[in-house]
Amino acid sequence: MTYRAPVKDFLFGLKELAGLEQLTQLPAFEAAGLDTAAAVLEECAKFNEGVVAPLNREGDIHPSSFDGGEVRTTPGFKEAFEQFGAGGWQGLQHPEDFGGQGLPKAIGAACIEMINSANLSFALCPLLTDGAIEALLTAGSPEQQQTWIPPMIEGRWTGTMNLTEPQAGSDLAAVRTKAEPQPDGSYKIFGTKIFITYGEHDMAENIVHLVLARVVGAPEGVKGISLFIVPKFMVNADGSLGARNDAHCVSIEHKMGIKASPTAVLQFGDHGGAVGYLIGQENRGLEYMFIMMNAARFAVGVQGIAVAERAYQKAVQYARDRIQSRPVDGSLPAAGPILHHPDVRRMLMTMRAYTEGCRSLALVAGAAYDTAHQHPDAETRKASQAFYEFMVPLIKGYSTEMSLEVTSLGVQVHGGMGFIEETGAAQYYRDAKILTIYEGTTAIQANDLVGRKTARDGGQTARTIAAQIELTEAALDARDAASQVVAQRLKAARLAFLEVVSFVATHVKTQPNAVFAGSVPYLMLAGNLMAGWQMGRAMLAAQDSLNEGEDTAFMQAKIATARFYAEHILVKVPGLRDSIVQGGDSACALALESF
Structure with missing residues (x-):
């Protein structure tokens, strides 16, 4: 099985969480409604499933080579890149003035995920080109922009x-x-x-x-x-x-x-x-350069989501096909697919919940970026920009760290066959590791979260976001018992987050070692909460859609995944709070000469 783009999930996230219809109220995006998004995503899926995804394994076996100053890419890459450029995919979210399509970053995020799921190595070329275009759009002279941007958007350069x-x-x-x-x-x-x-x-x-x-x-x-x-x-x-x-x-x-x-x-x-x-x-x-780096950091976070999605799809297919042992509940008379085993289902649900949570967060952040750049009201632009900037280190840091867990679980689902390169599961695990390192390691993202995004404004942006989360809790608490469970977990995580924000803002100057020893745990705590918040919002939207009779199986799966996230992933947040607030001294207690 090769890659199948989760177009339905993208469209759900764009409509229900990112507020795509609200973005169409902005003059720049009047034509970028759900119909446009669906058409673009379907075409993007067709290209990546049919052209780019089949080259993924080929690139791992026959990587780029260097000879006499020249680099030859994997067979098939050059032809695929020509099709990528001809299809207009490089210019998807860049200005029409330079030959782009001017679509929202929210739609762009979905397309970026698809190409990275299809082939992470291939997708790195357009990712870096996007960053170069962003930098020139912001800081380049008009002459530089006219000279260098159009050929990059066309895919010629x-x-x-x-x-x-x-x-x-x-x-x-x-x-x-x-x-x-x-x-x-x-x-x-x-x-x-x-x-x-x-x-x-x-x-x-x-x-x-x-x-x-x-x-x-x-x-x-x-x-x-x-x-x-x-x-x-x-x-x-x-x-x-x-x-x-x-x-x-x-x-x-x-x-x-x-x-x-x-x-x-x-x-x-x-x-x-x-x-x-x-x-x-x-x-x-x-x-x-930070303009370019921030664009790339968001995209690398999406890479983490992308490789997690690909690993999940492969693991599900294997779990359906692999016959091994009779189910513990006796639901089959003899050995059956390992998908029947509770721990396999737990692993697959973990993979699914992490991926959907982080995808939702990326789509919502993309929409905030669009609002920050196009909304007519200055205060709305400012608030959206603050929200987006707070999310960037979380999307980059949390989504890439989670991709390591998800791709590792993908190998685990395969058992011994996962350790064998021919199955392909190991490639996703190996590919994912770089995501936590390039464009700024997880620790560098955490330093950014502590210094620029939390300490600089005394935690004001963080508390504003927490107040929005509290509204979601209230909406969940007014619904059925399953929703109330999610509300309880979300509240516990939000309160833990606020304690950490206060700790960071209060002690960053007086106890820098203690604060920065907990910086990566803080990033993981905040990323976990923000993705969990989006899963809570998704649960509410899915319940409403279910009541309207829309796509019953999809909506029920969305609800079940949101509850799993709350009960198996969101529950980690209070423990992280304890290690951050109380564990700083022990992190730095061992004498340097004892290492």
């Missing part, structure tokens, strides 16, 4: 993000790549960048590298970093390609997962200097 250097991983203050101003206004770039996703490949005519570098004489540290466009091929005044720039791939990495995605070491300036063009102002590069 792709984009990269060049931050990391051998001595500068997450600590970008240590960046040493050098930029020398030239009389014509350009710069010569010299340095080495590592871990550059699709830094070299054969799928597009040109590659637009966005490169962090330090202009000669700039201040030390992050305040002296600038951002440059450094193309693989120079671009002539008429838009045609010119000479090869002095930017070359010297090797690609051999990786544990995402093997088909070429991760390049790039060398700039070995033959006189790579030509680069400053984006925005000197010394503001990190500010601009």
Whole structure:
């Protein structure tokens, strides 16, 4: 079995949770209603199921290769990418002024999940290109935007993000790549960048590298970093390609997962200097790069949801097919499919609940982004932006960490066969691991949640969100016994969240080690709660739809999954609260020399 896109679940989430019909009240999205969403998602599903998904296993077996400075991607990737570009998928959520379709990020999130479920390695190329487009839309000059964005939206060119250097991983203050101003206004770039996703490949005519570098004489540290466009091929005044720039791939990495995605070491300036063009102002590069990073962080969170969905589908199929042992309740007279066994069902429900909860959260956050950028009211824009920014580290951190648990469970459902590469279950597990690392590790997302998203405003945004959760609790509490159980678990988790928010805001300066020792548990607690909140909202919407006679089996499954989330996943939150509020001292108690 290959991948089947969960289009019905996407449309439910867009309608009932993300409020897509409300987005159509905004002038930018008048034509982006449910009918449009359904048409787009059906076409996206058809492309990814038929073209991209069949290449996933092929990419793991026959990864990208490097020879003489050239990278050859997995057989079939180049042709699939041509179809991707021709179908308009790169421009889905980018402005129509540059050749895009201008659809909401909420719809874009569903399409991003599909391509990543189909083939994580393949999807990384458009993911990085999206980030480059976002950065240029925000900080590029009109001339730069007209030159570089349309060919990327068309799929003729792709984009990269060049931050990391051998001595500068997450600590970008240590960046040493050098930029020398030239009389014509350009710069010569010299340095080495590592871990550059699709830094070299054969799928597009040109590659637009966005490169962090330090202009000669700039201040030390992050305040002296600038951002440059450094193309693989120079671009002539008429838009045609010119000479090869002095930017070359010297090797690609051999990786544990995402093997088909070429991760390049790039060398700039070995033959006189790579030509680069400053984006925005000197010394503001990190500010601009964060635009790209935030777009990528949201997308990486969606990657986690995507690989979890693919692992879940494979595990369900195996559980239906694998005959092993008589069910403990005697419901079959002899050995039957392992789907009958309670622990297998528990594992599959865990996989399903995590995936649906995180998907719902991503769709809701995507809609908040759309509102923040398009709503006419300034206060509404501000509130939506604060909500979205609070959610980004949770979507990136929680969704990717949960993908490790889900893909691990996928292997477990397969038993010994899961450990055998030919079944394919192990690939999802290996591919998922990088998601908790690139675009900022889980700890970096947690630092962001503590510092920028909680301590900076004294927990005000967090408390505002908690008040919204309380309204959902009240609505659930007014319904049947199953809903009241979810309301109780949601309330316990919300109160635990508020205690942690107060702890973080109060002690971040006086007890920084204690607070940051609990930063990742705080992220996991908050992500768990936010996904659980969306599951509670989904339960309410499904009950209403069920009363109206809509798709009985789907709505009943949604209700059952929401209750499972509350009773098996949301219940972890109070325990996390205890370890954060009371466990900081023990986390740092062991003497350094004792490690």
